[in-house]
Amino acid sequence: MHDTLIRYNQLGTIFDHLALGVVILSKDRKILSINRAAEMLTGREASAVVGKYCYNEFLNYLCGGKCKFLEVGEMGEETVCSEIDISDHTVGPRSITKIESPIFDAGNEFVGCIEVFQDHTAFEKLLQRVKFDDRRLKMILNNLDIGVLTVDRAGHVTFFNTMAEAITAYPRAEVLGKPCTTIFPINFCKDVFELKQSVEDVYAPKRLTTDVVTRDGRRIPIEATCMGLRNEEGRVVGGLTTISDLSLKHQLHQVTRERYTFYDMVGRDPAMQNLFDIVPVIAASEATILIEGPTGTGKDLVAKIIHNASGRADKPLVKVNCAAMPDNLLESEMFGYAKGAFTGAERDKPGRFELANHGTIFLDEIGDLPLSLQGKLLRVLEDREFYPLGSRKTTRVDVRIISASNQGLKRLVSEKRFREDLFFRLNVMQLELPALKExxxxxxxxxxxxxxxxxxxxxxxxxxxxxxxxxxxxxxxxxxxxxxxxxxxxxxxxxxxxxxxxxxxxxxxxxxxxxxxxxxxxxxTDAARPYRVDGDADEKERIRTELNRCGWNRGKTAASLGMNRTTLWRKMKKYAITG
Missing domain, CATH: 1.10.8.60 (Helicase, Ruva Protein; domain 3)
Structure with a gap:
């Protein structure tokens, strides 16, 4: 079995804990593994189906008579999601959500497929029976592992379960009885809570995938389903919305396909918010980008996000760490070499620029690029062509260049360690990532x-x-x-x-x-931390005065005193200050 498929087999055990059925298929559509949840869903044991062709075992039962595996493998789509209604003679009609996604190896070769199944029959039946004033069902809804909220005809939130609290980070007390537009961002209310279409027909739920900014500023992907609620006389009395956090699915996709998106960028600081606003605009352009910031701030991540949000997303992203290679190897690694260029060069070898053709090349730690190569890079930027090492013929490339440095290229230019003309070529669009302490x-x-x-x-x-x-x-x-x-x-x-x-x-x-x-x-540092003895009484009184002035709001008090909330909490505990 292919190494990549072996790694995917391990996902079955993980998804068992989420009650998700998983089937792994080989390239020729043979069943390689089926987890316990899928066994329970299909009624078939792994020993009876592993090694057999899936279309002989599940085509009519789980696939509706049509094999979407072929759509995944031949059309190159990343995922195919479908809703299936099946008939089971033991438990009756069942509602299944099925997601199929191709599996690629390290060389981007198609090697198989993963199929994930979720049975939401019980939840569908529950929605059909729900009554607006049924306390028992509200108790059930409150304990589901899916976010559930209801609104009345005026759009006021009337129910908000525990999982909805966990997903949005909004406490129930802040939400109940208030218009959703005063609690959630406008785009969330428009996409999820607008019930003009769904409340007209209780049997026509509206399903959509969107994102929501949580109370603490995180942007997370969700799947929402909206439907109308009617009373016993058939009158529409409000609407019900379910929300599922797709972060886990997004992270799985990120790991398996190395696809990073704006959901991977976190922050509500003004500097980060400005970054969130400008990155999509820059990504959509073809401009050369310079990313600067201290080590560990996420320059590599931002480069991946820009590439995946650009028009070159389906082309390669090639990374070159200019500080990780010896100077005598860096030229041949970046620009390739021709046969006979040096001892041991028995064939032509393409460099990183040629491998990135039509895609993006990410030059990390560009400040460490030797001066001898900076001129050659400048020509690539100007003419989009270069000479491979030992070759007399130029190679033309169509690449977008993203570079990054933690040294400050402007300072390196002033120190004569970096070419000024190259700096201006790289610095068409500049992004500055702030240090975490900022x-x-x-x-x-x-x-x-x-x-x-x-x-x-x-x-x-x-x-x-x-x-x-x-x-x-x-x-x-x-x-x-x-x-x-x-x-x-x-x-x-x-x-x-x-x-x-x-x-x-x-x-x-x-x-x-x-x-x-x-x-x-x-x-x-600990050693240099000043310990006040005589000033403790004054500090205690100053803290108490500010707390009273700010109505004992710790956030406002901490800001007024020029300290963070944790420092304020620690000092209140030290001085036994209670309200």
Whole structure:
């Protein structure tokens, strides 16, 4: 069996926990594996179907008599999603959602297919029986693993279950009784809560895929289904909407196809919001882009997002790390060489630029490119052609160039370490990624996003971070930026065996050599941290005064005092200040 297909087989066990059936098919449509959920859904055991052709086993039962596998494999579509109504003599009619996606190996060769099935028959029946004032059914809806909310005819939210709270981050108390337009962004209300079409016919639910900005500023992909609700007299009394978080599906797609989208960018800091606004515009153009920012801020991720949002998304993205190769190999690696160019060159070899033809080339750490090669790169930018090493014929390429540096190319130009003319050619559109210490308000949001992503990947169920551990994380300086934060959280997940990450689960190096944020331009280490003795009483009184002035709103008080909320909480605990 192909190595790629072996890795996909492991997904069946993971999806068993989500009650999702998974069938893995080979290139010639033989069944390679079927997980336990799929066995229960089909009534067929793995031992009876593995090795057989799927169209002989499931064509009429699960495929509606039509094989969409061929559409996936021959037409090159990434996914095919379909709704199937099947008839089962044991339990009656069943409603199935089926998603088929092709599997490609590292060389982008088609090697098989993965099919995912979800049985939502029980939920469909529940929707048919629901009554607007039925407390028992509301209790059931509140415990479903899908977000459910209802609105009245005026658009006021009348029900908001626990999973809807988890998906949107809005507490139920903030939502109930209020117009959805005052709670959710306009685009979310327009796409999901507008019931003018769906309330007219209770049997015509409207299904759509969109995204929502949560209360804490995260943008997540969701699938929503809207339908009208009628009372016993048949009058429309409101509408019901279900929402499913597609983040896990998105992350699976991201890992298997290395497709990164705007959902992978997280932040509500003004600098990040400006970035979110400009990146789609830049991506749609053909402009050369320079991405600058400290190490670990996500320059590589932004380059991938730009490529995948551009008109070249279906063409290759080729990365070159200019700092990772010796100078004497870098030229042949970037531009290729001709047969006989040097000892051992027994055949022509294309370089990275030629491999990226019609696509995008990402030149990471461009500041480390030797001066001897900068002139050759300049010609590629100007003429879109170059001479491979040892060749007398030019090679023309059509590539978009994205470059990145953590050194500041303008400074390198002033130090005569980087060509000024090349800098201006690369700097057509510039993106500046801020250091994490410059957007500290995003740290809680990043912690939540990274933990969710890591938990989905590792199949762990960490639900909380203790206040003490959160205090350490929020007050650290993060010289390694987002990458360091992700490494710290991954370490904590490995060590933590329960549902709560505590201080003891954080890396020892972080606990012993912390660098704290002091609220100004500089960091303060443990050794240099000033301990006030005589001023404690004054500080306690100042904090209490500001709390009273701000109505005991900790967020406003912290901002007024020039500290973050965790520092304020720690000082209130130290001085035993209670409201």
């Amino acid at each position: 957007r500290r308000g995003d740290i809680p949001l990043l912690i939540s996003y990274i933990l969710k992503k890591l938990c989905n990947t590792r199949e762990t169920r960490v639900r909380n971070i203790s206040e003490e551990a959160m205090g350490v994380l929020l007050n650290y300086e993060y010289p390694g930026n987002v990458r360091e934060l992700e490494n710290i959280l991954e370490h904590a997940l490995i060590i933590c065996q329960g549902e709560t990450i505590d201080r003891k689960h954080l890396p020892v190096s972080l606990l012993n050599n912390r660098t704290y944020y002091a609220g100004g331009d500089e960091a303060v």
